[in-house]
């Protein structure tokens with residue numbers, strides 16, 4: 609990369625100049641680590657839910673009398689699923705952020721197209737909205 613411009617489309621996006629490349633590289637490293645962590649977590653959860661299904665089937669007769677009518681076993685399963693969905697959602701956002709680094713649009717708010725503050729990106733490297741747009745969305 610030395611001596612060459614890694615972002616040939618820089619001229620096409622004047623605001624890109626406000627985001628420095630060294631910072632983007634730091635965020636990219638963070639995002640790759642986060643992606644690996646999330647993928648490992650997701651794999652662990654999938655394995656855990658598989659073994660949970662097996663032990664549930666093995667202990668089916670014990671549960672039948674006490675829990676058959678309360679539906680608490682179903683509740684546990686639903687909670688686990690939503691947890692898995694959050695990790696998947698996060699992983700998706702991390703992948704999108706890595707993609708936007710390749711596209712040269714990282715650090716730009718997807719809503720108002722203003723640069724996102726560095727402090728926000730450091731706290732949430734996979735975010736694609738600035739603080740003010742985020743607040744508007746949450747309202």
Ligand SMILES: [Zn+2]
Nearest residue numbers: 717720738741
């Ligand atoms: Zn915005």
